[in-house]
Amino acid sequence: MGRVALTRVTKRFGEVTAVSDITLEVEDQEFLVLLGPSGCGKSTVLRLIAGLESPTDGSIEIGDRVVNGVEPKERDVAMVFQSYALYPQMTARRNIEFPLKNQRTPKLERARRVEEVAETLELTEVLDRRPAQMSGGQRQRVALARAIVRRPEAFLMDEPLSNLDAKLRTQTRTELIELQRRLATTVVYVTHDQVEGMTMGHRVAVMENGVIQQVGAPTEIYDHPANLFVAGFIGNPPMNVLTGLPTSEDGRLAIETPGGGIPLTAPQQDAVRRSGATQVAVGVRPEHIRLDEDGPLRASVAVIEALGYENHVVCRLEDGQQVIVRLRAEVAAPREGDKVHLGAEPRRLHLFDATTGARIGT
Amino acid sequence: MSVTAPPEHLDAHGRAESPPERPPARARSRAARSPRRRRTLEVLLAYGLLLPSLLVFAVFVFYPLVRQIYLSFFLTPPFPGEPKHYAGLSQIQQVLTSHDFLNSLWVTVLFVLYTVPAGLVLGLLLAVLAHQQLRGIRFFRTVFSSTVATSVAVASVIFFTLLNPQIGLFSYWFGRTGQLSVLDDPRLALLAVSVVTVWQNLGLAFIVMSAGLQAVPDDLLEASRVDGAGPWTRLRHVILPMLSPTLFFAIVVGSILSLEAFGQIDILTSGGPLQHTNVLVYAIYDQVFNQNNQGRAAVMTVALFLITLVFTLIQIRLLERRVTYER
Numbered sequence: 001m002g003r004v005a006l007t008r009v010t011k012r013f014g015e016v017t018a019v020s021d022i023t024l025e026v027e028d029q030e031f032l033v034l035l036g037p038s039g040c041g042k043s044t045v046l047r048l049i050a051g052l053e054s055p056t057d058g059s060i061e062i063g064d065r066v067v068n069g070v071e072p073k074e075r076d077v078a079m080v081f082q083s084y085a086l087y088p089q090m091t092a093r094r095n096i097e098f099p100l101k102n103q104r105t106p107k108l109e110r111a112r113r114v115e116e117v118a119e120t121l122e123l124t125e126v127l128d129r130r131p132a133q134m135s136g137g138q139r140q141r142v143a144l145a146r147a148i149v150r151r152p153e154a155f156l157m158d159e160p161l162s163n164l165d166a167k168l169r170t171q172t173r174t175e176l177i178e179l180q181r182r183l184a185t186t187v188v189y190v191t192h193d194q195v196e197g198m199t200m201g202h203r204v205a206v207m208e209n210g211v212i213q214q215v216g217a218p219t220e221i222y223d224h225p226a227n228l229f230v231a232g233f234i235g236n237p238p239m240n241v242l243t244g245l246p247t248s249e250d251g252r253l254a255i256e257t258p259g260g261g262i263p264l265t266a267p268q269q270d271a272v273r274r275s276g277a278t279q280v281a282v283g284v285r286p287e288h289i290r291l292d293e294d295g296p297l298r299a300s301v302a303v304i305e306a307l308g309y310e311n312h313v314v315c316r317l318e319d320g321q322q323v324i325v326r327l328r329a330e331v332a333a334p335r336e337g338d339k340v341h342l343g344a345e346p347r348r349l350h351l352f353d354a355t356t357g358a359r360i361g362t
Numbered sequence: 363m364s365v366t367a368p369p370e371h372l373d374a375h376g377r378a379e380s381p382p383e384r385p386p387a388r389a390r391s392r393a394a395r396s397p398r399r400r401r402t403l404e405v406l407l408a409y410g411l412l413l414p415s416l417l418v419f420a421v422f423v424f425y426p427l428v429r430q431i432y433l434s435f436f437l438t439p440p441f442p443g444e445p446k447h448y449a450g451l452s453q454i455q456q457v458l459t460s461h462d463f464l465n466s467l468w469v470t471v472l473f474v475l476y477t478v479p480a481g482l483v484l485g486l487l488l489a490v491l492a493h494q495q496l497r498g499i500r501f502f503r504t505v506f507s508s509t510v511a512t513s514v515a516v517a518s519v520i521f522f523t524l525l526n527p528q529i530g531l532f533s534y535w536f537g538r539t540g541q542l543s544v545l546d547d548p549r550l551a552l553l554a555v556s557v558v559t560v561w562q563n564l565g566l567a568f569i570v571m572s573a574g575l576q577a578v579p580d581d582l583l584e585a586s587r588v589d590g591a592g593p594w595t596r597l598r599h600v601i602l603p604m605l606s607p608t609l610f611f612a613i614v615v616g617s618i619l620s621l622e623a624f625g626q627i628d629i630l631t632s633g634g635p636l637q638h639t640n641v642l643v644y645a646i647y648d649q650v651f652n653q654n655n656q657g658r659a660a661v662m663t664v665a666l667f668l669i670t671l672v673f674t675l676i677q678i679r680l681l682e683r684r685v686t687y688e689r
């Protein structure tokens with residue numbers, strides 16, 4: 001059973017709180033991505049699970065046992081490091097069989113399993129080379145092979161793709177997903193790359209400042225970000241966020257922003273009233289904004305970024321704030337300098353309390 | 363060629379269009395001449411700057427060296443003012459095959475064997491211990507490296523007292539109070555001197571090994587922990603291979619230091635008992651200052667020089683292509 005569970009785990013390094021009161025359960029055979037900006041404590045969570053750090057507070061379970069205080073080698077997890085951490089003087093073969101040797105696996109069995117893994121990862125040719133004689137992609141796969149060969153309860157991966165070039169990264173990403181589905185093992189995968197987060201994980205845990213902001217399936221996180229941080233962190237180009245005061249007119253609540261008043265649906269109005277927020281941040285994904293004669297926001301087109309398959313229309317509101325509109329390439333784009341009106345379907349709006357960042361309504 | 367066609371880069375009026383990648387001909391030739399002259403100047407400047415240190419080396423190193431080699435061909439009588447006699451190779455042969463010289467050579471080899479591996483292992487051990495992330499480890503790091511702040515003379519005097527057969531703490535511990543001093547015991551004297559030497563060099567060994575350990579990437583150590591390696595496997599298969607350049611360095615430098623050891627022997631045993639600690643350096647000293655035989659001393663000096671030279675050459679080779687592993 002490759003379940004991994006953290007309960008109210010805190011890790012402090014002296015004054016610095018790297019991980020703060022985290023509760024997280026990774027199910028057996030699940031691919032969970034820890035996603036967050038640099039320094040938010042992702043690696044620390046992984047190292048806590050691996051046993052390379054011990055928690056200041058809270059408990060960590062792997063399988064059915066609490067592993068606080070258990071040595072890394074007794075935890076039956078394998079780790080892939082960002083730097084790959086291959087032993088430089090050993091050939092790929094000896095690198096891969098190193099964990100097996102430590103487990104005192106018999107020699108024949110060892111050789112068989114190394115060959116098997118090498119074949120899976122297409123490493124057969126480089127088995128007798130040392131890391132210095134391999135390409136970055138090959139090294140990465142050797143690091144992976146060294147983890148797989150043990151058949152551990154769970155894999156821990158710390159940005160394993162970040163040292164590869166863009167093309168190889170995309171390719172390896174797909175291969176990793178396939179591999180995880182085939183081996184059906186638990187993976188905890190750390191990255192700051194949201195594309196990896198969205199594409200690889202069954203679930204994504206978004207972290208900031210040592211705190212898990214939201215855990216959920218990628219679509220859930222994209223469609224229902226729990227707070228302003230998640231809303232802004234996930235999505236490229238990022239979600240447009242306009243902040244304004246909730247203002248009542250004829251009993252109808254709208255958010256008065258520098259570009260104009262944004263009308264809300266009745267349930268949204270209720271939610272805003274109930275939340276008691278004094279300042280409301282309205283978020284709209286770029287693909288949900290329309291160029292609309294009757295739209296409530298007045299803006300002018302600053303730049304058009306043509307990507308071929310779509311256009312990003314960067315508009316500026318009167319106060320200079322930027323709003324990005326994503327248009328499919330087939331749709332006629334305005335010209336730079338044009339005055340436009342912007343609108344969006346009300347159900348596409350994400351409302352947040354601008355002071356606390358918390359989501360308002362569903 | 364009698365008729366010169368206008369060069370390609372001149373237009374119909376003979377004006378240079380001068381394409382940017384090709385500078386005008388005159389500028390090019392000047393540019394070709396001046397680097398050569400500049401080089402000559404640079405070389406002269408380099409030698410000029412080297413001159414002071416060359417002079418110092420010449421006076422204090424090269425001249426004595428040549429003088430020693432020259433002296434080794436002469437029989438030098440023990441009384442000042444008497445003429446030297448040219449003896450050719452006969453003195454060299456006589457010294458190199460003499461019992462005293464061979465004994466000193468053997469003692470020197472033993473001394474290196476007693477001091478270098480032990481110092482290496484102890485230094486490594488302390489460095490590994492001090493590399494742990496433990497509370498108060500800084501204190502131990504300071505203690506472990508503290509012997510670099512002592513001199514050979516201080517170390518020798520400390521141990522001389524500790525080994526004193528009447529009042530020495532060590533003599534008391536080992537139950538030898540009132541008996542023959544360890545330093546006068548032909549079986550133990552060299553070992554005792556070696557222990558002092560190892561102790562005195564331990565701080566340096568510790569620092570060198572610590573520096574080597576710092577260079578072992580943390581994630582390799584962590585990877586090996588996750589991969590199930592115990593402390594011994596980790597030392598054997600992860601740390602030592604990464605440390606091999608440091609180890610080679612320590613072996614070579616340690617050997618040279620031991621070949622040159624003098625102070626502890628002079629203070630503790632003066633080469634005795636019965637020549638059992640009479641290493642080459644001490645034997646040379648003895649020849650010059652006690653026996654007044656500069657010729658014999660010169661032969662032994664040149665021999666020691668050649669032995670040290672071998673180690674130095676090895677060291678230079680190692681520094682040139684350090685045994686490192688790319689990651």
Ligand SMILES: Nc1ncnc2c1ncn2[C@@H]1O[C@H](COP(=O)(O)OP(=O)(O)OP(=O)(O)O)[C@@H](O)[C@H]1O
Pocket residue numbers: 013016017018036037038039040041042043044045192
């Ligand atoms: N050994 C340590 N001692 C002190 N502070 C530490 C230590 N390890 C991590 N930290 C701090 O804890 C915080 C979280 O670090 P962590 O390495 O987990 O971040 P991360 O999310 O993995 O970042 P990155 O994406 O840059 O790798 C950082 O502020 C870091 O400075």
Ligand SMILES: [Mg+2]
Pocket residue numbers: 042043044158
């Ligand atoms: Mg990290």
